[in-house]
Amino acid sequence: MNNPKRNRPNILITGTPGTGKSSLAESIASSLNLNHFDIGKLVKEKELYEGWDDEFQCWIIDEDKVIDELDPILIQGGCVVDHHTSEWFPERWFDLVVVLRADIENLNERYEKRNYSQIKITNNIDCEIMQVCLDEAIRSYDEKIIKEMTSNSIEDNEENQNTVGEWYNNWMQHNQI
Numbered sequence: 341m342n343n344p345k346r347n348r349p350n351i352l353i354t355g356t357p358g359t360g361k362s363s364l365a366e367s368i369a370s371s372l373n374l375n376h377f378d379i380g381k382l383v384k385e386k387e388l389y390e391g392w393d394d395e396f397q398c399w400i401i402d403e404d405k406v407i408d409e410l411d412p413i414l415i416q417g418g419c420v421v422d423h424h425t426s427e428w429f430p431e432r433w434f435d436l437v438v439v440l441r442a443d444i445e446n447l448n449e450r451y452e453k454r455n456y457s458q459i460k461i462t463n464n465i466d467c468e469i470m471q472v473c474l475d476e477a478i479r480s481y482d483e484k485i486i487k488e489m490t491s492n493s494i495e496d497n498e499e500n501q502n503t504v505g506e507w508y509n510n511w512m513q514h515n516q517i
C-alpha cells in the first residue's frame with residue numbers, strides 16, 4: 341500500500357543470494373538518487389547481529405536492531421533496500437518489492453566464483469528451485485506491489501533497471517505530496 345506521507349517511494353529488492361540484488365540496487369540507487377541499504381553490509385558495519393552462524397558462515401541478524409536503525413530513514417522515503425529475506429521488514433516501508441530470479445546454472449557459476457561451501461550452494465539452489473523468496477514476498481506484501489524479474493544477464497539487469505525507473509517516475513507523478 342502506498343504511504344501518502346512520503347515524498348519519494350521505498351523499494352525492496354529481494355531474491356536468493358547471488359541473483360543480483362546488490363548489483364540492481366546499486367544501479368537503481370545511482371540512477372534515481374536513492375539511499376541504498378544492503379542489509380548484510382549494514383548488519384556487519386553497525387554490529388546489528390545476535391551472533392555468528394558457523395554452519396552457513398554468516399551473521400545471525402538482530403531484526404529489531406535493524407528495524408530501529410532504518411525506520412527513521414525509511415519513513416522519509418527515497419530508499420532502496422536489498423536482502424534475501426523480506427518477511428520481517430515492516431510492510432509499510434515499501435511501495436515496490438522486486439523479486440529477482442535466476443537460472444540454476446547461472447547461480448551455480450556465481451557461487452563457485454565466490455567459493456561457497458557445498459552446503460551453502462545446495463541450500464541456495466534449493467531455495468531458488470522452491471521459489472522461497474518469491475513465496476515469502478507474496479506472504480508478506482500486497483501482491484499488487486510485487487514484481488518478479490529475471491536476472492540472468494547484463495541485459496536483464498539493464499531491463500530491470502529501466503522497468504524500476506519507469507515505475508518510479510509513475511509513482512512520483514501520482515503520489516508525490
Ligand SMILES: Nc1ncnc2c1ncn2[C@@H]1O[C@H](COP(=O)(O)OP(=O)(O)OP(=O)(O)O)[C@@H](O)[C@H]1O
Binds near residue numbers: 361363496497
Ligand atoms: N543480471 C546479472 N547478470 C549476470 N551477472 C550478474 C547479474 N546480476 C549480478 N550478477 C553477478 O552475480 C554476482 C552476484 O551479484 P550480487 O552480489 O549483486 O547478488 P546478490 O543477490 O546481492 O547476492 P547476495 O545476496 O549474496 O549479496 C556478481 O558477481 C554480479 O556481478
